[in-house]
Structure formats: structure tokens, C-alpha cells
Amino acid sequence: MYYREAGRLVKSFADDRRMLPLKEDRLLSTLFVVGVMYILVTAFASDYLLSAIFIPMMVLGVATLGLNIATGYTGQLSLGTAGFMSFGAFAAFNLVLRVDWMYIPLAFFLAGVIAGLVGIVFGLPALRIKGFYLIVSTLAAQFFSEWIFNAYPWFLNYTTSGVVNLPPFHYRVFPFQELTPLNDAFWHSSRGRYLITLTITIALIVACKNMVRSSTGRNWMAVRDMDIAANVIGISVAKTKLMAFFVSTFYCGVAGAMYSYCYIGNLDFMIFNLRRSFLVMFMVIVGGLGSILGSFLGAIFVYGWPILITRLGDWIFGGGTLDTAFVENNSKIVVGTIIIVLLIREPGGFAALWNTTKQKLRVWPFSK
Amino acid sequence: MWEWLPFFLEVLVGGLLSGVMYSLVAIGFVLIYKSSGVFNFAQGTMLLLAALTFVSMTERQVNFWVAFSITLVLMVALGIIVERTVMRPLANQSLLSLFMATVGLNYFLEGLAQGVWDSAVHGVDLGISNDPIFLIEKFPNLGLDIIISQFDIAAAVIAGSMILGLTLFFQYTRTGLSLRAVSDDHMAAMAVGIPLNRIWAIVWAVTGVICLIAGLLWGDRVSVSFTLTAAVLKGLPVILIGGLTSIPGAIVGGLIIGASEKLGEIYLAEYFGGQGIEHWWAYTTALIFLMIRPTGIFGEKEIERV
Numbered sequence: 275m276y277y278r279e280a281g282r283l284v285k286s287f288a289d290d291r292r293m294l295p296l297k298e299d300r301l302l303s304t305l306f307v308v309g310v311m312y313i314l315v316t317a318f319a320s321d322y323l324l325s326a327i328f329i330p331m332m333v334l335g336v337a338t339l340g341l342n343i344a345t346g347y348t349g350q351l352s353l354g355t356a357g358f359m360s361f362g363a364f365a366a367f368n369l370v371l372r373v374d375w376m377y378i379p380l381a382f383f384l385a386g387v388i389a390g391l392v393g394i395v396f397g398l399p400a401l402r403i404k405g406f407y408l409i410v411s412t413l414a415a416q417f418f419s420e421w422i423f424n425a426y427p428w429f430l431n432y433t434t435s436g437v438v439n440l441p442p443f444h445y446r447v448f449p450f451q452e453l454t455p456l457n458d459a460f461w462h463s464s465r466g467r468y469l470i471t472l473t474i475t476i477a478l479i480v481a482c483k484n485m486v487r488s489s490t491g492r493n494w495m496a497v498r499d500m501d502i503a504a505n506v507i508g509i510s511v512a513k514t515k516l517m518a519f520f521v522s523t524f525y526c527g528v529a530g531a532m533y534s535y536c537y538i539g540n541l542d543f544m545i546f547n548l549r550r551s552f553l554v555m556f557m558v559i560v561g562g563l564g565s566i567l568g569s570f571l572g573a574i575f576v577y578g579w580p581i582l583i584t585r586l587g588d589w590i591f592g593g594g595t596l597d598t599a600f601v602e603n604n605s606k607i608v609v610g611t612i613i614i615v616l617l618i619r620e621p622g623g624f625a626a627l628w629n630t631t632k633q634k635l636r637v638w639p640f641s642k
Numbered sequence: 643m644w645e646w647l648p649f650f651l652e653v654l655v656g657g658l659l660s661g662v663m664y665s666l667v668a669i670g671f672v673l674i675y676k677s678s679g680v681f682n683f684a685q686g687t688m689l690l691l692a693a694l695t696f697v698s699m700t701e702r703q704v705n706f707w708v709a710f711s712i713t714l715v716l717m718v719a720l721g722i723i724v725e726r727t728v729m730r731p732l733a734n735q736s737l738l739s740l741f742m743a744t745v746g747l748n749y750f751l752e753g754l755a756q757g758v759w760d761s762a763v764h765g766v767d768l769g770i771s772n773d774p775i776f777l778i779e780k781f782p783n784l785g786l787d788i789i790i791s792q793f794d795i796a797a798a799v800i801a802g803s804m805i806l807g808l809t810l811f812f813q814y815t816r817t818g819l820s821l822r823a824v825s826d827d828h829m830a831a832m833a834v835g836i837p838l839n840r841i842w843a844i845v846w847a848v849t850g851v852i853c854l855i856a857g858l859l860w861g862d863r864v865s866v867s868f869t870l871t872a873a874v875l876k877g878l879p880v881i882l883i884g885g886l887t888s889i890p891g892a893i894v895g896g897l898i899i900g901a902s903e904k905l906g907e908i909y910l911a912e913y914f915g916g917q918g919i920e921h922w923w924a925y926t927t928a929l930i931f932l933m934i935r936p937t938g939i940f941g942e943k944e945i946e947r948v
Contacts, residue, residue: 351738399929403936406681406741410882410932413875414925421922425914503948548875556749559742603757610750617743618731 278636293483311472316465325464325537327581332475333532335573338557339482339566340525345555346564347486348518349498350400354412355526355554357419360546362389362527363534364429367438367541370445371431377446378470382531389527390520397519401512404501416548423543430541437542445535467536474532478525482566485521494518495564553577559613562623571624575612580605652789653904659794661900662801663863666856667877668884668892669805670849675886676825677845680729681741684748686874688850691755692717693857693866697764710854717850725843733838752871763867766858797859804855805893808848812889817844825887879928885941894939902927 277298284290294300315328337359344352366385370376396415400408423429430438446453447461447470460466485491493514496504505511534541553576561572583601620626667685674682692713699709728743774789812818823831824841832838857866860873880899884891906923937943 345738349738351741399933403932405737406886407882407932407936407938410879410925410928413878414922414929417922417925421919500948502946506948552745552749555742555745559746599756599761603753606749606753607757610746610748610753613746613749614728614743617735617739617746618728621735621739 293480293487307476311476312469316469319468321464324468327578329464329468329471329537330533331570331574331577332471333529333537334554334557334577335570336475336478336532337526337529337554338561338569338573339478340522340529341554342558342561342564342566342569343482343485343494343525344518344522345558346562347491347498348494348515348522350397350515350518351406351409352412352522353409353548353551353555354396354415354419356546356548356550357412357416358389358393358523358526359530359533359550360419360423360543361392361523362386362530363541363546364423364543365389365527366531366535368429368431375446375449377449377451378535379447379474380449381445382474382528382535385531386524386528389530390524393519393523393526394516397516397523400515400519413548416551420543420547430543436544437540439540471532471536474528478528479566482525486566490517498564556609556613560609560616560623562625563621565623565625567628568623568625571628575624576609579608650905653908654901655790656794657901657904658897659791659798659900660904661880661896661898662794662798662893663856663860663896664876664880664899665893665896666797666801666804666852666859667873668880668896669808669889670852670856671877671881672884672886672889672892673808673845673849673852675881676889677821678729678824678842679737679740679828680744681737681886682849683741683744683874684724684751685849685853685877686871687748687751687755688717688720688853689857689860689873690866690868690870691720691751691857692850692854693766693861693870694755694759694764696854696858697766697861697866698759700766701764713854714851717854718847721846721848721850722843725839725846729842729846730839748871752868756868761868763865764861765865766861768858768862793863797863800855800859804852805889808889817841821845876924879924881938883928883931883938885938887942888938888940891938891940898931899924899927 277296279296282296284295289295294303315324319328337355340358341352341355344350362382362385365388366381369381369384370378373381392415396411399411403411424436427433430436445461447457447466451457461470486494493504493509494517496507496509497511497514497518501511504514530546533545538545557572557576558569559572560575561570562568580601583604587601616623622629667689670685670688671682674680695716696709696713699712700706704712724747728747729740732740732743774791812822820831820836820841821844823834823836824838828838831841856873857870860870864870876899880895881892882895883898884893884895903920903924906927907920910923911919931939935941
């Protein structure tokens with residue numbers, strides 16, 4: 275904001291290609307991540323804040339980022355996000371359940387890979403079908419996932435109720451970690467789960483940032499803008515699309531695994547329904563297509579609005595006055611309106627608003 | 643050797659007739675897509691809004707036809723308002739943002755419909771009998787011992803007459819002619835003096851009417867509640883198979899999906915370890931068709947240039 279790019283000359287290619295070229299940016303983001311997210315929040319946030327605000331917002335942010343890679347960066351409309359999330363969640367569950375030495379980060383990674391492979395399968399029609407016709411494939415993925423985890427009880431380890439409470443047993447967070455009650459208590463507490471979520475989220479953000487500023491991401495965007503033109507300049511459209519589907523569903527899969535392990539603490543195929551797919555899509559639209567920051571802003575807004583309304587209602591009218599139906603309908607109307615208004619006024623979503631604000635702040639006291 | 647045939651035919655006819663119900667939803671989609679290139683995702687919720695408004699009025703002892711006409715006026719008004727406030731400012735935007743606007747509209751209407759009325763489950767009784775017809779009693783010389791739902795036939799007749807009406811409207815009226823011109827080429831239509839905005843308003847209004855009729859039929863069949871919005875998910879594979887721009891496509895697609903769903907449920911489900919495959923089976927059917935014809939059976943093939 276009050277620092278500028280002007281007059282900074284890079285002296286090496288390495289400097290030129292840095293992820294954050296400005297020293298101030300690097301300093302601020304390090305301060306934010308380490309100082310605020312890791313130290314302040316971990317030390318002072320209450321259990322409620324951690325497990326009902328921070329964790330779900332980050333998890334949904336990752337899912338939104340996943341959808342954004344397919345829709346925002348590559349232009350492939352997907353309505354199966356929640357389905358892909360459930361593939362990740364079930365893969366992680368079965369990996370932890372069936373592999374003795376499995377530990378959480380590896381389980382989440384493999385869950386992402388498995389979801390990604392599923393994503394490639396459902397992305398294959400994208401090589402032939404274009405535009406709106408493609409939503410058939412992703413919707414097939416959505417309904418297929420809802421059906422398969424219901425029809426084959428093996429995935430839920432033959433639980434009769436259809437819901438597995440996680441963790442039904444201990445999980446390792448590090449390889450070869452000893453499973454002691456003390457360790458368990460910490461990693462299953464909201465603080466421990468917050469740390470797991472935060473670390474994975476940051477790793478995924480950095481990975482995504484690097485993908486979209488390298489040839490991978492540029493190929494995605496070329497295919498999005500016009501696939502025939504991309505083909506003409508020598509980009510393999512098929513490879514690019516499948517890659518985008520893989521990465522996108524990888525992110526969704528990891529988000530699904532985090533959703534069940536770190537956020538709600540149980541595994542239930544019912545929650546990964548089409549409505550959740552749409553919620554994630556709203557997050558993408560509100561936050562801004564093709565923006566990493568926007569993915570998280572969108573997730574924060576769409577997830578946070580009903581909570582905010584409930585809290586405000588409690589604060590103004592006294593506790594528990596607003597019934598859930600009112601809050602739900604209200605947030606539907608508000609989010610729906612905001613989507614339409616944003617599409618008309620600012621198609622770039624919150625991310626574009628943020629950038630405009632930043633630009634204005636640069637010159638603010640001195641000129642308009 | 644042919645003893646499986648009556649049962650097969652019964653399933654097939656049941657499927658085809660339920661496919662007509664899907665076509666009803668699909669026609670609304672096609673109308674809007676054809677004339678403005680907008681993939682209207684709010685179709686299902688407009689259905690719900692219409693049915694819910696109607697039911698809430700009849701439950702308050704309003705006469706059937708009065709309630710019907712009030713809802714009709716409201717749906718037409720809604721269509722015009724949507725065109726004014728959502729579609730017009732978004733003219734010339736990318737198709738993706740138009741689609742997303744209707745997704746937002748969908749969410750908005752969902753909240754509105756349930757906020758203004760309620761989210762309880764209502765029943766509609768249109769006075770159409772739901773008794774099955776035993777074909778062998780009516781037409782003994784056909785020799786087919788199959789059962790057909792009377793309601794399904796009534797729905798099919800209503801849908802059929804709507805389609806006939808729409809086709810006549812498109813072919814033989816001045817407005818229909820302008821509609822076809824607009825769907826062919828926005829720019830050219832505007833150049834010869836067709837008022838684009840008015841055409842779009844008409845299309846949205848007509849869609850509102852279709853939503854009311856489809857909403858009532860669906861409501862009678864599955865009750866009026868939030869689940870009605872799922873109708874849009876039944877309509878989706880239908881229009882995609884038929885092609886987004888073709889009204890006959892919506893019918894053919896509906897018949898294909900309806901038949902395939904029921905046949906799949908009966909004959910294929912056992913190989914997949916249980917019931918309930920119809921949801922994703924419909925989409926898989928659509929996918930198979932699209933792999934062969936990427937823009938649907940009757941869809942326009944787009945020629946892309948750099």
C-alpha cells in the first residue's frame with residue numbers, strides 16, 4: 275500500500291522470478307502467517323473460534339481454490355466439488371483405517387491423489403465435450419459419489435448407522451510417531467486440528483501460487499481464454515485440461531479429508547451433497563474467478579454470513595430469537611443478491627475489490 | 643420366449659411417460675437458452691416458487707382459477723423483473739457469468755420462496771385421478787397385460803399440447819418469428835429492428851408460465867416442497883442430450899432419459915449392488931450420448947475460429 279514497485283531494479287533472474295518480489299510483501303506475509311496465524315491465533319483463540327470459524331473457513335477455502343483451478347483458471351465448469359471432496363474424505367479414512375503406519379499428512383496427500391485420479395476419469399469427457407455440456411460429467415461424479423458410498427458399506431467399514439465418528443482410533447500426525455494419550459489429546463483438540471489445517475492450507479496455497487505463475491498455470495489460462503488458439507500455439511489442450519482436473523480435484527480431495535478429519539470429526543456421505551457443491555461455487559463467484567486470495571475471501575464471506583447474522587440477531591434481540599429458517603433464507607437472499615450485483619458491477623469478485631482498494635490506498639491522501 | 647416383453651414394455655412406457663415430465667422442465671430451459679444464450683439454472687426454483695405460491699393461496703381457501711391467474715400474473719411479472727434487473731445489465735457478458743447470475747438468482751429465489759411462504763411440505767390436488775389403467779381391460783385385442791398410470795398420461799397430454807402450442811407460436815406468429823431471429827443472431831436481429839429487450843422479457847414471461855404448469859404437475863406428483871427444486875436436476879441431462887437449442891430435442895431427450903432411468907433401475911441396478919442408481923445413471927446416459935454427439939442430438943454444431 276504505502277510501498278511501491280517503482281525504482282526497484284532486479285539484478286538477477288532469481289530475484290525476477292520470486293513469488294513475492296517486494297521485500298515488504300515478504301515481510302508482511304511472513305508476519306501474518308507466523309505471527310498472527312501460527313502464534314497469536316493458536317495461543318489466544320477460543321475453542322469455538324478455532325473449530326467453528328478458522329478451521330472450516332480454511333478447509334472450504336481450499337475446496338474453493340480447487341474449484342477455482344478448474345473453473346476460474348481453466349474455464350471448465352464443475353458442479354461436482356462436494357463429490358470430489360467425499361472421494362478425498364473416504365480415501366483418507368480408509369487409508370488411516372487400513373494402513374498401520376499411515377500418518378495424517380501422507381494420508382491427506384494420498385487422498386488428494388486418489389481424488390485427483392477420480393477427477394481425471396470424470397474430466398476425460400472434457401476432451402470432447404465443451405461448455406455447458408460438460409456439467410453432465412461433473413454432475414455424474416457428484417451423484418455417483420453420493421451413491422457409491424451408500425451402496426458399498428465397505429467404504430464406511432460396515433458401520434450400521436452410516437456415519438463414522440472420527441477419529442474412532444488414534445491417528446499419527448508424524449511418521450513413526452508414538453501414539454501416547456498426551457499426543458492424542460493434543461492432536462485431536464481444536465488447537466491441534468487447527469495447526470494441521472493451517473499448515474496444509476499454507477502449503478497448498480504456495481503450491482497453487484507457484485503453479486499459476488509458471489507454465490502450468492499459463493497453459494490453463496490459455497486454454498480457458500480460447501482452447502483452439504492455445505492448441506495453435508502448441509499447447510496440448512488434452513494434457514492441460516486433464517492436468518487442471520487432476521490438480522483441481524486433488525485440492526478438493528484434500529479439502530474433503532480435512533473437512534471430515536479436522537472440522538466435523540465424522541465421516542458421512544450425506545454432507546457432501548450437491549448443495550455443498552453449489553456453496554463452493556458461490557464462494558468462487560463471490561471471491562473472484564481465477565484468484566487465490568479471492569477463493570479464501572469467498573469462503574470466509576459465504577460461510578461467515580449466516581454466523582454473523584445469527585450473532586447480530588442474538589446481540590440485538592437477545593439470544594435465540596432468530597430461528598434457523600430465517601437465518602438460512604436471509605443468507606440465501608443476501609448471497610444470491612450479492613452474486614448478481616457482483617457479476618454486474620464487479621465480475622472479478624471480492625479479489626478485484628481488494629485490488630481496487632489497494633490501488634486507491636496508494637495515492638489516497640494525496641489524490642483521489 | 644417373449645414372456646419378458648409385457649414387463650419390459652410396462653417399464654418402458656412408464657419411463658417414457660415420466661420422461662415427459664422431465665421434458666416439461668426442459669422446455670423452459672431451452673426457450674431461454676435459445677433466445678438469449680442463458681443457461682437458466684433458476685428453472686427449478688421458479689417451479690417451486692410458482693407451485694408454492696399457488697398452493698399457499700388455495701390452502702387459504704382461494705378459488706382454484708383465481709389462484710391460478712394470480713400466480714400466472716406473478717410469474718410473468720417475475721420473468722419481466724428478472725429480465726430488467728439481471729439479464730439486461732449483463733447483456734454481452736460471457737456465457738459463464740450469465741450462467742452464474744442465474745445460479746445466484748436461483749439462490750435468491752430459494753430464500754424468497756421459503757421466506758415469504760414456508761418450507762413445509764404441501765400437497766396439490768389438480769383433480770387428476772392417479773388410478774392405474776390396466777391396458778388389457780381397455781384394449782383386449784392388443785393382448786398386452788401392462789399397467790399405465792392415468793396421471794402420467796394426463797401429464798403427457800398437457801405437455802404435448804404445450805409443446806404443440808409453443809411450436810405453433812414459434813412458427814406462425816410475428817413474435818415467434820422475431821424470437822427465432824433473435825436466437826439465430828442477436829446482432830442481426832437488432833439490426834433489422836427487433837427489440838431485443840422486449841423479446842427477452844417475453845421469453846422470460848413465457849418461461850414463468852411454463853414453470854407454473856410444470857410446477858403444478860410435479861407438485862401433484864411429488865408434493866410441493868423444497869425437493870421440487872431437484873426437478874432442475876432431472877431436466878439437465880434431458881436438454882443436454884437433446885441439445886440446448888432444440889425444443890424437439892427436449893422432448894426426445896426427456897423420453898430417452900425417462901426410459902433409460904427406469905430400464906436401468908430395473909435391469910442394471912442388480913449388477914451395481916443395489917438400488918438408487920437412477921440419479922447418476924441418467925447422467926451417464928447423457929454422457930454416452932454426448933460423447934457421440936458433443937452438442938446433443940439436435941443441438942447446433944458450433945464452428946470455432948481463432
